Amino acid sequence: MPVLVASDLDRTLIYSAAALALTMPDARAPRLLCVEVHESKPLSYMTETSAQLLTDLGDAAVFVPTTTRTRKQYQRINLPGPAPTYAICANGGHLLVDGVSDPDWHAQVTARLAEQCAPLAEVQDHLMATASPAWVRKHRIAEDLFAYLVVERELLPEEWVKELAVWAENRGWTVSLQGRKIYAVPKPLTKSAAMYEVARRTGADLTLAAGDSLLDADLLLAADRGWRPGHGELADAEWTAPAISALPERGVLAGERILREFLKATRTTTP
Numbered sequence: 001m002p003v004l005v006a007s008d009l010d011r012t013l014i015y016s017a018a019a020l021a022l023t024m025p026d027a028r029a030p031r032l033l034c035v036e037v038h039e040s041k042p043l044s045y046m047t048e049t050s051a052q053l054l055t056d057l058g059d060a061a062v063f064v065p066t067t068t069r070t071r072k073q074y075q076r077i078n079l080p081g082p083a084p085t086y087a088i089c090a091n092g093g094h095l096l097v098d099g100v101s102d103p104d105w106h107a108q109v110t111a112r113l114a115e116q117c118a119p120l121a122e123v124q125d126h127l128m129a130t131a132s133p134a135w136v137r138k139h140r141i142a143e144d145l146f147a148y149l150v151v152e153r154e155l156l157p158e159e160w161v162k163e164l165a166v167w168a169e170n171r172g173w174t175v176s177l178q179g180r181k182i183y184a185v186p187k188p189l190t191k192s193a194a195m196y197e198v199a200r201r202t203g204a205d206l207t208l209a210a211g212d213s214l215l216d217a218d219l220l221l222a223a224d225r226g227w228r229p230g231h232g233e234l235a236d237a238e239w240t241a242p243a244i245s246a247l248p249e250r251g252v253l254a255g256e257r258i259l260r261e262f263l264k265a266t267r268t269t270t271p
């Protein structure tokens with residue numbers, strides 16, 4: 001029976017230059033591998049050690065990249081190791097099988113959203129009406145499933161985020177603040193539902209997960225074991241649960257530690 005590893009990517013396994021959080025002298029910094037290029041510029045990194053660990057993990061377990069990114073944003077990431085058979089994009093809205101979205105899964109998800117929460121258009125209108133151009137740089141719709149804003153963090157009023165969270169909660173939506181992005185995501189659109197589906201299809205008997213943000217909480221709770229880094233929304237909230245390990249490492253070195261933990265847990269389970 002295979003082990004399934006469903007891991008968030010951004011600020012869990014891969015890191016932008018701003019999120020590396022390196023604290024050692026430059027001469028002792030780990031060598032970094034660029035795993036994402038955007039508009040011809042390097043954007044995301046992991047350590048070379050992480051690259052080897054991820055390759056080993058891909059050979060030992062069913063590794064499932066599990067991200068809020070759109071398919072297009074996911075597909076420009078070039079992860080080391082064997083190409084994953086399954087990948088979860090758009091916070092569970094798309095289940096890629098050999099790189100192609102499963103239409104049945106997507107239809108199931110959109111039917112659930114239509115039934116269980118306010119429509120995207122209502123949320124989009126609210127964001128347009130209440131977010132100030134003084135601090136919003138971009139309004140974005142992702143895969144016709146959810147919305148996010150790119151903001152100037154220093155100018156963003158904390159009070160506005162709190163009010164938005166309450167407004168969204170009453171309509172069956174969640175708000176997550178990650179770096180310069182504020183996400184508004186339907187509550188029934190989850191990484192965990194897609195992970196359960198992959199577990200069902202692969203017959204996995206052990207599920208492992210990692211993530212750093214509020215949108216990863218349901219994934220961590222759904223897995224048999226989970227890890228979260230020492231940075232991010234979950235760490236800031238001191239969020240934890242019985243099967244979750246809160247790691248002390250921050251930044252790109254947390255990614256390395258998470259991969260070590262995945263491998264250790266996989267190897268103690270499969271002979």
Ligand SMILES: [Mg+2]
Nearest residue numbers: 008010011212
């Ligand atoms: Mg993340």
